[in-house]
Amino acid sequence: MKVRELALLSIVLPALFISTNVKARKISEPVRKAMEQASADDMKASITYLADDKLKGRMPGTEGFQTAADYVIDQMKAYGVEPAGDNGTWQQNIKLRKALTAKGAQIELNLNGKPFDAAAKHIAITGTPVQQDIDVSGKLVFAGYGVSEPKLGYDDYAGINVKGKIIVILRGAPSFFESSVTAHVQNTTTILKVAAEHGAVGVLIGPADSTLKFVSGSRPAQYSALDKDGRVTVSRSFYSDKVKLFATIDQQLFNQLIQQGGKTTATVTQSIKSGKTSSFDIGGALHIGYHSVWTDINSFNIIGKISGSDPKLRNEYVVHSAHLDHVGIGPAVQGDSIYNGAHDNASGVASLLQIAKIYHNMPQKPKRSILVVMVTAEEMGDLGSGYFAKYPTVPVKQMVADVNTDMPTIIAPLLSVTALGAEHSSLSKKVDEACAELGLGVEPDPEPDQNRFVRSDQYSFVLQGIPALHVKYGSKTADGKNNLNDMVKVWREKYYHKPQDDINGVFDFNAGRKYAQLNFLIGYLVAMDPKRPVWNKGDFFEKH
Incomplete structure (x- = not known):
């Protein structure tokens, strides 16, 4: 038997001994019988x-x-x-409150002062559970993943001012984040919370998977829980009334916005995935007016x-x-x-x-x-x-x-x-x-x-x-x-x-x-x- 194998046995055998003794040390016979x-x-x-x-x-x-x-x-x-x-x-x-965006939202997108008339075909708006009629405008800023974790060495908001603006992001996290942290920071509740803390008035999320079918207009119905005073207290689609717009955009519009900022989707994606932030002003502005329909359960x-x-x-x-x-x-x-x-x-x-x-x-x-x-x-x-x-x-x-x-x-x-x-x-x-x-x-x-x-x-x-x-x-x-x-x-x-x-x-x-x-x-x-x-x-x- 090789030395390495002997060493392995010296680890495994005590572990097996400990395992058999867990039973005697931790679990009494009445508990075993109940199980x-x-x-x-x-x-x-x-x-x-x-x-x-x-x-x-x-x-x-x-x-x-x-x-x-x-x-x-x-x-x-x-x-x-x-x-x-x-x-x-x-x-x-x-x-519980079900919120759905009614048809007929008013969408105006300007890129370098020129209207982009087809924008409505590329945006799906999430209904809001706190205010049925919303009117919001703001300049567009690309903010990477929308992640702000400076203690982990990554902050998409560093060096940019998003106060009063609408941010464009991708859902995800740098590759060096461990899986549960990645899951946390790309959760929509976290994304909206961080956006609100930095003063953004809207969030547009780009496609995580370009193969998924995109439907413009309204996102599927979103649900929230209300507290005893009728205020939203738990939601995956709302955090603060400061963020008045939460929507998704398709691959085509996302690519166009990135190009408007003088970048390419491939280079930006590669940069933020590697842990190097790539946030910038896009050079455009968006105005949206929409109405949400509510059903309480x-x-x-x-x-x-x-x-x-x-x-x-x-x-x-x-x-x-x-x-x-x-x-x-x-x-x-x-x-x-x-x-x-x-x-x-x-x-x-x-x-x-x-x-x-x-x-x-x-x-x-x-x-x-x-x-x-x-x-x-x-x-x-x-x-x-x-x-x-x-x-x-x-x-x-x-x-x-x-x-x-x-x-x-x-x-x-x-x-x-x-x-x-x-x-x-x-x-x-x-x-x-x-x-x-x-x-x-x-x-x-x-x-x-x-x-x-x-x-x-x-x-x-x-x-x-x-x-x-x-x-x-x-x-x-x-x-x-x-x-x-x-x-x-x-x-x-x-x-x-x-x-x-x-x-x-x-x-x-x-x-x-x-x-x-x-x-x-x-x-x-x-x-x-x-x-x-x-x-x-x-x-x-x-x-x-």
């Missing part, structure tokens, strides 16, 4: 019910969503979970509590979250127009119900309390979780962590996982301990380009300074090919956000059971640790 009560059959039954055609896709504000809510509340009652919503109820009520989160056993720590909370909603009824695909959302996210809701069942079978509850939170309007931009994270029904500083469950994609045996966001905090240690207990491998995110870190409800908690994570499948497979990511890509193409995502699709309910056990165990380890989870020292999200 065994998680049921693949129960998972299947819950998914089957929640993804039935009679629920019509669980769109917020519909009878189908209410039917789903009634089901999960009944299940939580059966498991001894206590209501923890508004005024001792199960619900936290939320008003009443919906709610469902919140349950499992009280902790420690006299002091029971006043702190570990959150298990999952979104109950899906997208309702839409364009027919192969003759079916009901978007059932079996994987997305009936499977995540079923996981939370199994976590509640595990706690129900424990003779002694953990030190900290547990919140089981089924949120609304995730598909509309994480609105339910965003509202709960800002206005929780418990003191916000007493929420120590969020373990989110969204579309675990239970289509094959669960052999390894990736815990999105855990690498930013001490939660990573709990993930390692839980995975060691269950014999699971832990991997980095295999699909960083999917921006999954900001695409589900854990991100809402991160924005409020609460360490959070979202467990997804790893790549490991039983045949040793370790190509589960490739299988998921094929699955996603056929099922994701399509009517075909129903109970007749591909499922491994035993994997679902194991997934629920893992999420339970991560949360349980946090709930038992006298120390609260903390962000890694100096981490990007420590103060964001």
Whole structure:
């Protein structure tokens, strides 16, 4: 045996010894027995019910969503979970606003003093949820990615004045940004926030993918959550009434604007991708007047509590979250127009119900309390979780962590996982301990380009300074090919956000059971640790 192999064994064998001892050190026999009560059959039954055609896709504000809510509340009652919503109820009520731009927007684009009459064909305007009639004008400035992170050595706003102007940007980030930071800075909420802080009155976003079909006029309907005073409090399309215009432009207009500034799209894109800012005045001005049409929808989160056993720590909370909603009824695909959302996210809701069942079978509850939170309007931009994270029904500083469950994609045996966001905090240690207990491998995110870190409800908690994570499948497979990511890509193409995502699709309910056990165990380890989870020292999200 070679010296290198001996050295490797000296690392692996102690690691194996530690793994087998995690069980004895961390997990008691009563807890193991309670975990065994998680049921693949129960998972299947819950998914089957929640993804039935009679629920019509669980769109917020519909009878189908209410039917789903009634089901999960009944299940939580059966498991001894206590209501923890508004005024001792199960619900936290939320008003959602749908905003759509009416036809007939007035668009005037001038380049070097000359009108560009065809501009309306190349611009799609986002409806605003705060003021129905908008009239905005401003000079045009190219501001790279619209990113301002001087501590990371990159600031598109350095050296330019965008006050009172309309910025043109591309969505993205320099290649040296790590994946979760990239996902954060190119999130539209962040883009609009940074633009407002620098005084811009409008944002035009160029095409991230020139192969996508562009439709001029109005962007698809955008949703926001309103607070109790009727003000917009959570939105992916609005941050401040100072930014009066948020629109996308197609490749042709983007190229023309860059050329107007004396640059080329290729050189500018290459420059900012490499980390060298390339912001400049375009030499043009834009005026737009438009009207937004509103529809308000009443919906709610469902919140349950499992009280902790420690006299002091029971006043702190570990959150298990999952979104109950899906997208309702839409364009027919192969003759079916009901978007059932079996994987997305009936499977995540079923996981939370199994976590509640595990706690129900424990003779002694953990030190900290547990919140089981089924949120609304995730598909509309994480609105339910965003509202709960800002206005929780418990003191916000007493929420120590969020373990989110969204579309675990239970289509094959669960052999390894990736815990999105855990690498930013001490939660990573709990993930390692839980995975060691269950014999699971832990991997980095295999699909960083999917921006999954900001695409589900854990991100809402991160924005409020609460360490959070979202467990997804790893790549490991039983045949040793370790190509589960490739299988998921094929699955996603056929099922994701399509009517075909129903109970007749591909499922491994035993994997679902194991997934629920893992999420339970991560949360349980946090709930038992006298120390609260903390962000890694100096981490990007420590103060964001």
